[in-house]
Amino acid sequence: MNPAAIYVLVICAGGALVAGVAFAWAALRGEFTDASEAAFLVFDEEDERCSPEQP
Amino acid sequence: MSAAVPVLPVDSPPPDVAMAERVAADQSTRRPVLLFFHSAVAWLVIGSLFGLVASLKFQFPDWLTGQAALTFGRVRTVHLNAVAYGWAGMSLIGLAVWMIPRLVRAPLYRPGLAVAAAWGWNLWLVLGLGAVLLGYTDGLEWLEIPYPIDAVVVVAGGLMAISVLVTVARRKTKHFYVSVWYVLAAMVWFPIIFATANLPIFGGVEQAAVNWWYGHNALGLFITPLALAAAYYFIPKVLGRPIQSYSLSLVGFWALAFFYSLNGIHHLIGGPLPTWLITTSITASVMMVIPVAATAVNFHTTMVGRFGALKYSPSLRFVVAGSMIYTAVSLQGSVEALRGFNLVVHFTQYTVGHAHLGVYGFASLILFGALYFIVPRLVGWEWPSGRLIRWHFWLALAGVLIYVVSLAVGGWLEGRAMLDGGRPFMDAVNLTKPFLIGRSVGGALMLAANVIFAYHYWLAVRRRGRQRLEPAWTDRLSRPVIAGVLA
Numbered sequence: 001m002n003p004a005a006i007y008v009l010v011i012c013a014g015g016a017l018v019a020g021v022a023f024a025w026a027a028l029r030g031e032f033t034d035a036s037e038a039a040f041l042v043f044d045e046e047d048e049r050c051s052p053e054q055p
Numbered sequence: 056m057s058a059a060v061p062v063l064p065v066d067s068p069p070p071d072v073a074m075a076e077r078v079a080a081d082q083s084t085r086r087p088v089l090l091f092f093h094s095a096v097a098w099l100v101i102g103s104l105f106g107l108v109a110s111l112k113f114q115f116p117d118w119l120t121g122q123a124a125l126t127f128g129r130v131r132t133v134h135l136n137a138v139a140y141g142w143a144g145m146s147l148i149g150l151a152v153w154m155i156p157r158l159v160r161a162p163l164y165r166p167g168l169a170v171a172a173a174w175g176w177n178l179w180l181v182l183g184l185g186a187v188l189l190g191y192t193d194g195l196e197w198l199e200i201p202y203p204i205d206a207v208v209v210v211a212g213g214l215m216a217i218s219v220l221v222t223v224a225r226r227k228t229k230h231f232y233v234s235v236w237y238v239l240a241a242m243v244w245f246p247i248i249f250a251t252a253n254l255p256i257f258g259g260v261e262q263a264a265v266n267w268w269y270g271h272n273a274l275g276l277f278i279t280p281l282a283l284a285a286a287y288y289f290i291p292k293v294l295g296r297p298i299q300s301y302s303l304s305l306v307g308f309w310a311l312a313f314f315y316s317l318n319g320i321h322h323l324i325g326g327p328l329p330t331w332l333i334t335t336s337i338t339a340s341v342m343m344v345i346p347v348a349a350t351a352v353n354f355h356t357t358m359v360g361r362f363g364a365l366k367y368s369p370s371l372r373f374v375v376a377g378s379m380i381y382t383a384v385s386l387q388g389s390v391e392a393l394r395g396f397n398l399v400v401h402f403t404q405y406t407v408g409h410a411h412l413g414v415y416g417f418a419s420l421i422l423f424g425a426l427y428f429i430v431p432r433l434v435g436w437e438w439p440s441g442r443l444i445r446w447h448f449w450l451a452l453a454g455v456l457i458y459v460v461s462l463a464v465g466g467w468l469e470g471r472a473m474l475d476g477g478r479p480f481m482d483a484v485n486l487t488k489p490f491l492i493g494r495s496v497g498g499a500l501m502l503a504a505n506v507i508f509a510y511h512y513w514l515a516v517r518r519r520g521r522q523r524l525e526p527a528w529t530d531r532l533s534r535p536v537i538a539g540v541l542a
Binding site for chain 1: 073074077157158228229230231232233234243244247251257261264265268287288291292295297298301302305309312313316317332
């Protein structure tokens with residue numbers, strides 16, 4: 001096998017491992033369970049806001 | 056439109072505490088963010104000036120050939136690095152530094168680290184681009200700056216990452232907003248790809264593979280996530296309406312994380328690499344349709360019924376235009392990776408147009424929108440002129456569209472001509488000439504837009520012009536009736 005392929009494969013596999021661990025960590029700490037609450041973190045106290053369903 | 060109804064997260068702190076946290080967050084970021092923005096705007100003008108000079112050399116090939124530093128190879132390289140790392144890189148980092156403390160409700164950890172990072176990033180670019188002009192280069196696309204000088208940006212980037220990551224670690228929020236995910240990912244991904252690609256251990260075809268793995272990922276794992284972080288922040292913020300589907304935004308993020316990193320090898324279709332490697336890259340490129348569609352659908356459904364707000368907010372207008380172009384350029388990229396299409400457009404001007412649609416049409420338009428929102432809040436002074444904002448928007452949009460359409464058509468014809476064994480090579484060169492004039496016209500319009508923006512930026516930070524109580528953009532409009540925060 002071409003060494004270039006091995007380098008890229010190993011690096012990408014390492015990156016995928018990092019991403020996989022991050023994903024598992026996020027899921028285990030409940031990051032994806034109450035997403036509607038997280039959506040409002042973009043607003044600061046002084047901002048007016050409405051719900052997504054509001055026309 | 057109905058009146059706004061406050062909807063607070065259940066774990067929101069009392070209003071006075073929340074306001075104090077936001078003020079503390081803004082105060083902690085003011086100095087480093089302004090330094091990043093000042094530098095980025097300067098690099099924008101320098102970089103786009105070099106870009107126009109490079110483009111004009113297609114019409115006037117004997118122009119500025121007396122000095123080696125001003126020949127095409129060096130001028131074009133300075134253009135790429137100045138706009139990609141100087142303008143886009145520094146403004147995106149400044150934007151991340153501004154957003155993160157607001158989103159995690161914690162002041163920036165040691166702002167001095169971020170200030171030192173900004174000076175270090177500038178030093179890297181001055182030394183690196185000076186070296187390129189003097190003829191010292193690593194000779195690799197997106198990695199031209201000699202690797203010993205790259206040590207400077209590794210230190211600067213490390214300082215920046217410490218400041219941002221510790222800030223997030225000290226967060227007072229239970230959740231990460233989706234923009235935080237994108238920023239954190241970019242802060243992790245970029246050091247990995249940059250350090251790996253600069254390792255002096257690759258040679259020959261291996262180096263080509265690593266080079267394009269890096270080159271494409273610099274766009275997709277650094278510029279793209281930070282620009283999307285901005286879009287996910289400013290569209291809901293300006294509208295006063297949360298993103299339509301927060302879950303879908305996370306699908307978009309994780310799909311990008313899983314599919315993007317192999318995209319770059321599609322630049323080597325037809326090259327002497329294993330077929331499986333190329334095919335994997337093509338597959339990953341096509342799979343990018345998933346995160347792109349998730350993002351596009353989410354932005355669109357958030358905007359539905361509120362497109363009228365584009366008249367009132369320059370931030371929203373720039374960010375939405377940039378987001379629409381993100382969809383277009385990403386789908387164009389997926390198609391471009393297919394073998395049949397790539398066979399024609401590889402080695403042509405088409406790819407140059409695609410790159411500009413990404414960095415300027417997508418990322419830069421979003422960045423302009425972000426700066427229109429942030430700068431008045433940092434300097435306590437509204438943008439002085441609505442007219443200059445309007446000129447900036449239309450010149451930038453017209454410039455990039457003229458540029459991209461010219462090179463897409465010209466590049467396609469060029470590729471077809473090169474594939475025709477019965478035609479001499481010079482046919483392919485000569486038929487691109489009118490399209491290269493379109494390239495220079497589009498480039499000149501973008502430069503004009505950038506100069507107008509830089510002048511206006513200078514007026515705002517110097518607090519020049521008449522003091523305004525409301526955004527200048529709304530000069531000729533009736534008072535807006537939207538729920539969110541205008542800028």
